[in-house]
Amino acid sequence: MTITARPPAPRTTPRRRRVIRFTPRDIAVIGLLLGIPVVLDVALIWGPTLASVALSFTSWNGVTDIKPVGLDNYHNIVSNYPPFWPAVRHNLVWLLFLGVVATPLGLFFAVLLDKQIRFSRFYQTAIYLPVVLSLAVIGFIAQLLYSRDYGAVNAALGRTDNPIDWIGDPSINLWSVLVLVGWRHVGYVMLLYLAGLKAVDPSLKEAAAIDGANEAQTFFRVVFPALRPVNILILVITVIEALRAFDVVYAINRGRNGLELLSVLITDNIVGEASRIGFGSAIAVILLLISLIFIVTYLLQVFREDRA
Amino acid sequence: MITPDHPTRRTILRGAGLGAAAFAVPALSAALAGCDKPDEGGSGGSGGGTVTFGSNYSDEVPKKAIAEVLAKSGQDVKINTVDHNTFQENITRYLQATPDDVFTWFAGYRMQFFAAQGFATDISDVWTEIGADFSDAMKAASTGEDGKQYFVPFYYYPWAVFYRKSVFESKGYQIPKTWDEYKALAAKMKADGLTPIALGNKDGWPAMGTFDYINMRLNGYDFHVSLMAGKESWEDPKVKQVFSLWQEILPYCQSGANGRTWQEAAQSLVAKQTGMYVLGMFVGQQFPASDAADLDYFPFPQIAEEHGQDSVEAPIDGFMVSAKAKNVDGAKKLVKYLASPEAQNLYAKGDPNNVATNKRADTSGYSALQKKAAELVGSAKHISQFLDRDTRPDFASTVMIPSLQSFLNNPKDVDGLVKQIEGQKKTIFTS
Numbered sequence: 001m002t003i004t005a006r007p008p009a010p011r012t013t014p015r016r017r018r019v020i021r022f023t024p025r026d027i028a029v030i031g032l033l034l035g036i037p038v039v040l041d042v043a044l045i046w047g048p049t050l051a052s053v054a055l056s057f058t059s060w061n062g063v064t065d066i067k068p069v070g071l072d073n074y075h076n077i078v079s080n081y082p083p084f085w086p087a088v089r090h091n092l093v094w095l096l097f098l099g100v101v102a103t104p105l106g107l108f109f110a111v112l113l114d115k116q117i118r119f120s121r122f123y124q125t126a127i128y129l130p131v132v133l134s135l136a137v138i139g140f141i142a143q144l145l146y147s148r149d150y151g152a153v154n155a156a157l158g159r160t161d162n163p164i165d166w167i168g169d170p171s172i173n174l175w176s177v178l179v180l181v182g183w184r185h186v187g188y189v190m191l192l193y194l195a196g197l198k199a200v201d202p203s204l205k206e207a208a209a210i211d212g213a214n215e216a217q218t219f220f221r222v223v224f225p226a227l228r229p230v231n232i233l234i235l236v237i238t239v240i241e242a243l244r245a246f247d248v249v250y251a252i253n254r255g256r257n258g259l260e261l262l263s264v265l266i267t268d269n270i271v272g273e274a275s276r277i278g279f280g281s282a283i284a285v286i287l288l289l290i291s292l293i294f295i296v297t298y299l300l301q302v303f304r305e306d307r308a
Numbered sequence: 309m310i311t312p313d314h315p316t317r318r319t320i321l322r323g324a325g326l327g328a329a330a331f332a333v334p335a336l337s338a339a340l341a342g343c344d345k346p347d348e349g350g351s352g353g354s355g356g357g358t359v360t361f362g363s364n365y366s367d368e369v370p371k372k373a374i375a376e377v378l379a380k381s382g383q384d385v386k387i388n389t390v391d392h393n394t395f396q397e398n399i400t401r402y403l404q405a406t407p408d409d410v411f412t413w414f415a416g417y418r419m420q421f422f423a424a425q426g427f428a429t430d431i432s433d434v435w436t437e438i439g440a441d442f443s444d445a446m447k448a449a450s451t452g453e454d455g456k457q458y459f460v461p462f463y464y465y466p467w468a469v470f471y472r473k474s475v476f477e478s479k480g481y482q483i484p485k486t487w488d489e490y491k492a493l494a495a496k497m498k499a500d501g502l503t504p505i506a507l508g509n510k511d512g513w514p515a516m517g518t519f520d521y522i523n524m525r526l527n528g529y530d531f532h533v534s535l536m537a538g539k540e541s542w543e544d545p546k547v548k549q550v551f552s553l554w555q556e557i558l559p560y561c562q563s564g565a566n567g568r569t570w571q572e573a574a575q576s577l578v579a580k581q582t583g584m585y586v587l588g589m590f591v592g593q594q595f596p597a598s599d600a601a602d603l604d605y606f607p608f609p610q611i612a613e614e615h616g617q618d619s620v621e622a623p624i625d626g627f628m629v630s631a632k633a634k635n636v637d638g639a640k641k642l643v644k645y646l647a648s649p650e651a652q653n654l655y656a657k658g659d660p661n662n663v664a665t666n667k668r669a670d671t672s673g674y675s676a677l678q679k680k681a682a683e684l685v686g687s688a689k690h691i692s693q694f695l696d697r698d699t700r701p702d703f704a705s706t707v708m709i710p711s712l713q714s715f716l717n718n719p720k721d722v723d724g725l726v727k728q729i730e731g732q733k734k735t736i737f738t739s
Contacts, residue, residue, distance in 0.1 A: 059739045061702075062400045063425045072735075080731045083710055148564045149572060168510065168567015170717055253510050257566045257713045272397045274702035276739070 049288070056282035062275040073282035084283070087260040090174055091290075094181070094261070095242035102182040103238050106189025111219065113190070114197040124194070128187040138180060139251025142167065146176050170258025177259060181248055185241060189234055196230030197223070232302075239294050243287065262287045358384045359638040362408035362630075364395035369593075373658025380654065381645045383638060403427040407630040409639040415449035415624035416693035417536065418701065419459045422628075423452035429629040430456045434640050438647045441666045445691045449624055460627045460643040463655065463662035465589040466681045467517045467621040467694070468605040475502075475580055476604075483606045487525075487553070490609040494560035497583040504560040506582035508573030509716060512709035515565065516695035517621060518586050519712060523550045524619040525611035529690035532619070536699035538737035542730040551715065551722045553611065558719055566713050588623070589681060592661045603677060607684060620688040622681075623697055624665060700736065707732045 022030075056073055060066045077084050109127055113120045130138075145152050146166035154163040166176040200223055208218040224231075246263040249255040255264030262283060269280030365374045366389055378385045388408055395402070395412075402411075403422060413419055422428055435457040439447060442461065450459035475481070479500055484490040494504035509515040524532045527546045534540050535547070562573065562582060574594035576582040585591060586608065595603050607617045627646055629639045645651055652664035657673060663681045664671075671682055685691060696704035711729050715722075 061739075063404070063427075067739075069739075076735050080735060082714075082728050082732075146567075147572065148567050149576070163564075165564035165567045168564045170566070173567070253567075254512070256512060256710060257510075257717070268706055269702075272701075272705055273399060274705045275400050276702050276706065276736075 052281045052284050052288075055278050056285045058278040060277045062277055066278075069278065073279050074286075076279070077282055077286070083256075083260045083265055086258075087262045087265050088290075090259070090261050091243060091245070093174065094178065094245050095239065097178045097182065098185055098238045098242050102185040103189050103234060105182070106186040106234075107193050109186065109190045110193035110197055113194060124190075127190055130184045131187045131191075133184075135247035135251050138184070138248055142177070142180055142248070142252050167252060168257070173253075173258045177248055177252065181245070184248075185238075188237070192230055192234055192237075193227070196227045200226050236298065239298075243291050243294075262290075356383075357635050357638050358386055359410060359635050359642050360386045360388065360408035361642070362395075362402070362411035363387050363389045364392045364412045365389065366391045366395075369661075370659045373655050376658055377646070377651050377654045381642060381651070383642055383645075385642065403630060403632075407632055409633040409635050410627050410629055410642050412625065413459070413628045414693065414697050415459055415461055415626060416697050417699060418693070418697045419450070419628065420452050421700070423456075423458040424454075427631050428452075428458040429631055429633055429636060429639070431458060431460065431629055431640060431643060432456045434460070434644050434647075438644060441647065441649070441668050443667060443686070445688070446624070446665055449691065449693065450626070458628055460647045461624045461665035462626040462646060462652065463659075463664055464622045464624040464685060464691075465662045466684055467521070467586065467588045467623075468607055468684070469609075470577065470585045470587060470591050470603060470605040471583060472577065472580060472599075472602050473604045474602050475583060481583075484609050487609050487611045491556060491560075494557060494584075498560060502583045503562050503576070503581055504583050505557060505562065506573040506577050506585040507561040507565040507716075508568035508570045509565040509713060510567055510569045512713060513696055514570045514573075514587060515712045515716060516704075516708065517588070518554065519550065520621050520692060520695050521586065521608040522553050522611065523547075524621075524690075524692060525608060525615055525617070526550055526553065527612070528615045529619040529692060532692055533698065536695065538699070538703070538733055542726045542733060547726055548722050551719075551725070554715075555719050555722075558716075565716050589663075589677065590661050592677065601676070605677070605680070618689040619692055620685050620690070621692045621694055622685050622688075623694045624691070625662075626665070703733060703736050707736065 055066075057068060057070060058066045059069045059073070109123075113124055117123075133141075143151075148154065148163050148165040148168060151163075151166065153166060154160065157164070164172070167173050204222050204226060205218055208222045213221065244263060245261055246255075246267070249259040249261055250264060250267070253259060255261055255268070266280050266284045266287065268274065269276040269283065361378060363371075363374060365371045371389060375387060378387060386408075390398075399413075399422070403425075404427075407427075413422070419428075435447070435450070438460070442450075446461050447457070450457050450461055452458045476483075479497075481493055481496070482489075484493045497504040507515070507518075520532065523535070526549060527535075531540065531546065535542075540547070562568065562576065565573075570587060570591075571594055573582070573585060574587070574591050577585045577591070578595055578599060589605075592600060592603055607620070610617050627643050629636065629643060633639045647666060649664070649666045649668040649670065652666045652669045653673070656662065656664050656669070656678070660675055660678060663674075663678050663685065671679060674682065692698060695708060699708075707729060711725060715725055
């Protein structure tokens with residue numbers, strides 16, 4: 001589309017004339033408003049992503065020359081890097097736990113609080129509180145609770161002679177951490193659902209009641225489907241939280257010894273003194289691919305429903 | 309909104325952000341604080357002008373001690389303090405960007421690695437002046453792969469087996485000289501209701517000290533060096549033997565080591581729940597002042613007779629001059645001052661958990677523990693720097709930490725463990 005100072009030709013319809021009438025200033029404004037996000041998007045998201053993909057086929061310590069190594073990094077990750085498979089497993093367990101336990105629990109609390117029970121403000125605050133705690137505080141709390149020799153949990157259980165090693169035992173420490181993570185996630189989910197529930201038109205519930213639906217039926221057949229936008233949002237948040245999980249395990253024991261996660265392995269290899277940048281990038285690409293599986297599935301779903 | 313490349317972008321930004329934040333903020337605060345330096349313009353002549361000093365002495369005690377030392381340097385020094393771990397993790401980016409003229413670093417392989425990358429200024433000329441004050445072992449630890457000196461040693465802290473004198477006296481325990489005596493003592497302690505050996509390996513590095521010592525006592529210092537340099541196979545029976553000796557004492561160690569910090573383990577020694585603790589001299593930081601005199605140590609027991617107790621693990625901290633230093637003359641003058649007995653005496657007073665490296669440093673003000681440490685290291689034939697300082701940082705952090713933790717979790721499968729280490733070692737050392 002071009003801008004023109006010529007008087008409109010008689011043939012043109014008024015509608016088209018309106019389209020043509022972009023002043024240079026309009027173009028500049030549009031260009032600026034679209035251009036800045038595009039530049040930022042390319043510079044901050046696509047640029048680094050593509051750079052990571054490119055680096056994943058190289059060996060680089062951040063100092064000497066970049067050396068292409070083909071698929072070696074990927075080969076080494078799957079066959080010669082013991083923490084990798086546990087990390088994948090832990091990420092998936094994390095996702096399952098959040099999706100199957102923590103998120104439904106958040107919904108449950110939201111439904112209870114929505115019933116205007118007594119002290120609901122207090123419960124709301126108490127459940128939401130962990131969300132605002134910083135990761136450093138969570139790590140500190142974990143230490144206080146779970147420490148084998150001085151922790152509160154063992155003291156409460158009376159296990160002082162043969163204490164349970166909540167954080168040090170790699171067969172149980174993931175679950176100890178997931179309890180903390182769930183504690184945080186439940187509050188987050190609850191708040192979102194609470195907002196969603198407040199937005200559900202009460203007349204829907206009344207109509208269902210008049211039709212003779214009991215409470216469970218009303219919830220599952222009427223209210224829950226009406227929450228669809230919130231459900232999608234929460235599904236997305238749950239997946240993102242599970243795949244980007246990092247802070248809590250890093251604060252607890254730097255994500256080692258049973259708490260390996262893909263994000264931690266990336267950090268260990270790239271950010272630390274180790275500087276195995278090519279190798280770390282390859283793990284990052286693998287995590288990207290896993291994320292893509294969820295995102296593509298989700299987008300396909302959304303498009304299909306929009307079309308229907 | 310979904311960002312498909314979340315982890316990637318996050319990681320890169322974090323790296324950049326950490327680096328920027330870690331170095332920008334302290335630099336700024338130091339710049340502000342630098343206005344009121346008392347010795348401004350006091351130096352003059354060659355080597356005058358401001359010298360910037362990148363410091364990882366972030367804990368309270370060392371931070372204060374080094375500030376006092378630098379204040380008496382007669383030069384205008386701007387200190388940029390960065391959290392110890394952050395400094396270490398960002399060292400590559402730091403040295404590539406705008407490093408300070410002088411920066412704190414570690415001796416041995418860790419120093420050689422960066423010197424070989426061209427990040428350090430050759431200070432052999434400083435060494436011609438200060439060389440006489442240092443032992444040969446100190447000089448070797450300061451020398452790069454090309455035979456030039458890049459490092460000035462400041463202090464060291466030996467690793468040994470720490471114990472409480474009062475516990476040993478009350479139970480009549482004798483200092484074990486050999487491995488068998490060590491095990492016998494541990495068995496006796498166990499019978500007395502003590503947990504014989506404290507162990508906290510949550511951070512991943514404390515157990516490296518035990519590995520190093522068993523390895524050096526069994527196979528000798530030279531084997532340690534070449535194993536760390538990637539020249540030996542980890543599947544060598546000599547290495548397997550190290551792990552099987554370690555297995556022998558594991559029943560006497562605190563269980564659940566991977567969940568315990570070294571500080572918690574030290575507290576168990578303070579509380580007399582455990583009898584012995586293999587750690588660096590910094591274990592003293594955990595002792596209340598009233599109990600400090602009760603802390604003592606003995607060198608790690610002998611295993612193979614031909615090696616006796618001839619090696620000491622004593623990491624050396626010191627200083628390097630960066631290749632990008634703006635004030636090279638001033639920087640050299642400063643490191644020369646830091647190598648002097650005066651500077652080191654001053655520091656040892658402020659931070660008594662270390663020992664000065666200079667032979668002429670005044671030891672009269674030392675605590676009994678410091679005196680003993682100086683003797684131990686002075687009489688040692690070999691000084692090792694600790695596993696994570698004697699080998700490539702990527703090997704130490706991404707291979708050895710998880711491997712030793714998995715050994716403590718599952719001590720039985722030594723063959724599988726060394727096979728994994730060897731496989732990863734090959735890819736790392738050839739990259």
